[in-house]
Amino acid sequence: MKNGFFKCPLESLKLDILYELFPESRSVALDIGIPVGLFSTNALCLYLYRKVVNSLESESNVVKWLLWEHETLMPCVSHFVTAQKLSNVGLLESTKRNVEDCLQFLQSSLDRQRACLVSTSTGEPSLPDILIWTSLLPVSHLIGSNPSFGSIKTWSIQLGGKHAFLQAQTHFKIKTYEASFIKQSERQSVHMSGSHSNEVISSSKESNAQKVQSKGNSGIKAGVTMASNWVDSNVLHQMRPNRVAPVLPEDGKKNVLITSALPYVNNIPHLGNIIGCVLSADVYSRYCRSMGYNSVYICGTDEYGTATETKALEEKVSPKEICDKYFAIHRDVYSWFNISFDYFGRTTTPYQTQISQDIFWKLDQNGYLVEQAMEQLKCDACDRFLADRFVEGECPHCGYADARGDQCDACAKLVDANKLKNPRCKICSAKPRLTSSNHLFLNLPLLEGELSKELASRMDNGVWTDCASNITNAWLRDGLKARCITRDLKWGTPVPKEPFTDKVFYVWFDAPIGYISITANYCGDKWPQWWKNPEQVEMFNFMAKDNVPFHSVIFPSTLIGTRDGYGIVNNLVAVEYLNYEDGKFSKSRNVGVFGNNAQDSGIPADVFRFYLLFVRPESQDSTFSWIDFATKSNSELLNNLGNFINRALSFCFNSFAALVQKVDALDAVDEELIDNVNKELTSFIECMEKVKIRDALTKILNVSRFGNGYIQSTQPWVLNKSQDPKMKARAGAINAICVNIVHLCAQMLEPFMPQTAFEVFKQLNLYSSADDQNGLPKLPTSFIRAITEGHKINKPSPLFKKLEEVEILKLKEMYGGGAMDAGKDPNVASVGQTVEALKEAVTNQGNKVRLLKAAKPQDKQLVAKEVEVLKKLKSDLETAEKAKTDKKDARPPSGGIPVTPLDALSTDQLQQMVQEQGDKVRTLKGQKPQNKEEIAKETGSNP
Numbered sequence: 001m002k003n004g005f006f007k008c009p010l011e012s013l014k015l016d017i018l019y020e021l022f023p024e025s026r027s028v029a030l031d032i033g034i035p036v037g038l039f040s041t042n043a044l045c046l047y048l049y050r051k052v053v054n055s056l057e058s059e060s061n062v063v064k065w066l067l068w069e070h071e072t073l074m075p076c077v078s079h080f081v082t083a084q085k086l087s088n089v090g091l092l093e094s095t096k097r098n099v100e101d102c103l104q105f106l107q108s109s110l111d112r113q114r115a116c117l118v119s120t121s122t123g124e125p126s127l128p129d130i131l132i133w134t135s136l137l138p139v140s141h142l143i144g145s146n147p148s149f150g151s152i153k154t155w156s157i158q159l160g161g162k163h164a165f166l167q168a169q170t171h172f173k174i175k176t177y178e179a180s181f182i183k184q185s186e187r188q189s190v191h192m193s194g195s196h197s198n199e200v201i202s203s204s205k206e207s208n209a210q211k212v213q214s215k216g217n218s219g220i221k222a223g224v225t226m227a228s229n230w231v232d233s234n235v236l237h238q239m240r241p242n243r244v245a246p247v248l249p250e251d252g253k254k255n256v257l258i259t260s261a262l263p264y265v266n267n268i269p270h271l272g273n274i275i276g277c278v279l280s281a282d283v284y285s286r287y288c289r290s291m292g293y294n295s296v297y298i299c300g301t302d303e304y305g306t307a308t309e310t311k312a313l314e315e316k317v318s319p320k321e322i323c324d325k326y327f328a329i330h331r332d333v334y335s336w337f338n339i340s341f342d343y344f345g346r347t348t349t350p351y352q353t354q355i356s357q358d359i360f361w362k363l364d365q366n367g368y369l370v371e372q373a374m375e376q377l378k379c380d381a382c383d384r385f386l387a388d389r390f391v392e393g394e395c396p397h398c399g400y401a402d403a404r405g406d407q408c409d410a411c412a413k414l415v416d417a418n419k420l421k422n423p424r425c426k427i428c429s430a431k432p433r434l435t436s437s438n439h440l441f442l443n444l445p446l447l448e449g450e451l452s453k454e455l456a457s458r459m460d461n462g463v464w465t466d467c468a469s470n471i472t473n474a475w476l477r478d479g480l481k482a483r484c485i486t487r488d489l490k491w492g493t494p495v496p497k498e499p500f501t502d503k504v505f506y507v508w509f510d511a512p513i514g515y516i517s518i519t520a521n522y523c524g525d526k527w528p529q530w531w532k533n534p535e536q537v538e539m540f541n542f543m544a545k546d547n548v549p550f551h552s553v554i555f556p557s558t559l560i561g562t563r564d565g566y567g568i569v570n571n572l573v574a575v576e577y578l579n580y581e582d583g584k585f586s587k588s589r590n591v592g593v594f595g596n597n598a599q600d601s602g603i604p605a606d607v608f609r610f611y612l613l614f615v616r617p618e619s620q621d622s623t624f625s626w627i628d629f630a631t632k633s634n635s636e637l638l639n640n641l642g643n644f645i646n647r648a649l650s651f652c653f654n655s656f657a658a659l660v661q662k663v664d665a666l667d668a669v670d671e672e673l674i675d676n677v678n679k680e681l682t683s684f685i686e687c688m689e690k691v692k693i694r695d696a697l698t699k700i701l702n703v704s705r706f707g708n709g710y711i712q713s714t715q716p717w718v719l720n721k722s723q724d725p726k727m728k729a730r731a732g733a734i735n736a737i738c739v740n741i742v743h744l745c746a747q748m749l750e751p752f753m754p755q756t757a758f759e760v761f762k763q764l765n766l767y768s769s770a771d772d773q774n775g776l777p778k779l780p781t782s783f784i785r786a787i788t789e790g791h792k793i794n795k796p797s798p799l800f801k802k803l804e805e806v807e808i809l810k811l812k813e814m815y816g817g818g819a820m821d822a823g824k825d826p827n828v829a830s831v832g833q834t835v836e837a838l839k840e841a842v843t844n845q846g847n848k849v850r851l852l853k854a855a856k857p858q859d860k861q862l863v864a865k866e867v868e869v870l871k872k873l874k875s876d877l878e879t880a881e882k883a884k885t886d887k888k889d890a891r892p893p894s895g896g897i898p899v900t901p902l903d904a905l906s907t908d909q910l911q912q913m914v915q916e917q918g919d920k921v922r923t924l925k926g927q928k929p930q931n932k933e934e935i936a937k938e939t940g941s942n943p
Helices: 009-021 023-027 041-053 059-086 089-113 127-135 137-145 147-160 163-172 177-185 197-213 226-236 271-290 306-315 319-336 350-365 448-461 466-478 513-526 545-562 595-600 605-614 626-655 668-689 693-714 716-720 725-749 754-764 805-814 835-854 860-886 907-926 932-939
Strands: 255-260 294-301 343-346 369-379 391-394 421-425 433-442 537-544 571-575 578-580 622-624
Touching (some): 059 089, 089 137, 127 147, 137 147, 271 294, 271 537, 271 578, 271 605, 306 319, 350 513, 433 545, 448 466, 448 545, 537 545, 605 754, 626 725, 626 805, 693 716, 716 725, 725 754
Parallel strands (some): 255 537, 294 343, 578 622
Antiparallel strands (some): 369 433, 391 421
């Protein structure tokens, strides 16, 4: 089929974009079995799209949008364009209202659907996005002039910046959305704060507006890239909307409710806890503010339940004293990490009791609660039923003598407290007895069908990470079961119904309601505007994968069951686990970096934020490694980002008396740079809209890399030494472009490294009164000239310092990094350690010694200590290799237990051996056919 099949340029434009996206569609034959033409462009595009894509995702949704475009939008647009041509004022006003009604509907849909109308697995624009985007071109000036159509504006610019769309617009010489929006923005007032910036921007605005106006009514030529308009783009510079607490949802705005999993108050959070919820949510919350979204970020401490009672017993204080102590610790740690909550509260409040009990009564009245008896252990000496964590005993799986009632630390398996051998009360060590206790259960099977439909829609249209959707779907696939919502404890929200008033709500019924009660403590009785307003509010939950089922199944089911208008989660952003070096974080074993350790390290919080986000476990478990931490910080922050910013600002300060120079016109190398920066910015926004935080961070680093390359290739310091005024002016123009890239980097960086971003703004002499909530500019959807000629910057200074190997190795040793066995020297071999592990340990220790010897100044005492460790490892390796040779043909007695005397082994080593041998036996038993003789040998029994 040839282009130009339709006479109308817009109709042909639809096909041209489709051809650019899917070149193979040009050769598709119209073998539909009828000799006549298709009734519309939409039908033809749908036909071609099916042919080249082979499948059509969310087909009913696609068809719905195509019908809306064909039957509603296009007639309204056509009538409005006709009224414009006729200059009929009355008709023009009525048709304009019809178009604006369509735009309002589209705005609401984009607010809910985020970056596109219909999502696709390929990441390419969907067919409705292509067709509706094209149909709106004649009314782009209505979009640009109305601030309530912000989501449409963002969507249209992002689509228009894609290669296929640009090519098609160039071919048909159609004015771009970008040109229309610049035209509309000429008359808007913009301002910047800072001691010099207001005057500079004000004076430059007039000249730039005159330049844009001089282009005439035809606007900017079609097909010219944004780079060619960059000189005049400062008119697009906008400040963020002012935020006043409490922030509440607003009509016509994108209202976003952000929560992160409530941390327990029984311990200090470690780096894995921080990246798992509060830091990831903070980055997204700050991004929402930067885009001008109307968002709130709610979090707080989870203070009820067994964990709190257990910690109170350990520290011999009341549960309330524990909560007060650890609430303050958490608050201070998060403050140091620059987590910018709108409100950080706690669950031990009157609102928590009121709202939890109200939800309970509605579930009860609607018939979603059932009573069932449970077998529980009760300590007569303490006169109390024992929660799982209050019971200890012998593990039924591996025989470990001190297993907890919920999980065994030795074999890491989940444990039923009632099946512990020789159980004992953790409080008084008395032997408990098994007795029956009646409890209330949430009848999840009654809600399963409705929940499944709701979640399917949200997973299709929202942001659900793989582990979030996989875990949720596994729960639904296996079928939901009634879940207990009460516990025989003292510390918790009391159950208000007789005869259960001596019980409290189970923490996983009670804790998620904390999001609601904390919101209530933030905005008072207006909290339903956030929680009972699903048409206007989009909800994002952030957490680690272990919390997923409680947020995706149990809490939504609870809210649905109230029949009280509650909204449920639209987007569930869960991550995998962050491990520490070669193992897991453990406070009791002093392994890992906890919040207070990070504060004491002397390394800025932003550097920790950067690395945690760089290795964020988005699709699989990742690891905090001290060596990698130093490497990434030195290479990406110091040598790339920090280097570019310091070079650009220092050159401005030293060569041009701190004044940003004039840019009259762009060279080809400038346009190439601006185009590359635009691509990275567009990709950054796309990543953030999909909450791909780690990928978004790389886009910022790419921008600074382009900046470094630009400086290196243009060599403005050489040009500035020339006696030719044109050469000097060229050097100034190059620097002015770089200063503006610095400004953009700071804007993009603010959600990730806020302290660093504010320091850059300070060096730029901008936004002196800004804080996390107000006073900063909106993140533009394309790279603009935010700082014009004449603006004076402050004296720059380096943003980062090098992390020296010797200091990093000291920190690694201090916090147990690389320890093979908890509580022991990180590199001392243990009995039973494999030859391969010892070889790796020797290599690692050798590298460590070499680094220490190369450090300046050299710590001779530390070097001597690490050399001794290396000698010991080499000796152990030699012994292990000899033992391996001697035992090549020997079989240890009793089915694989080593000949080393048992009393020479530690408890940890014995536990590990038992676990490994058990795994070996289970593997043998699972084979078909079974080798019974081999199984007998490994179990030490007769065949």
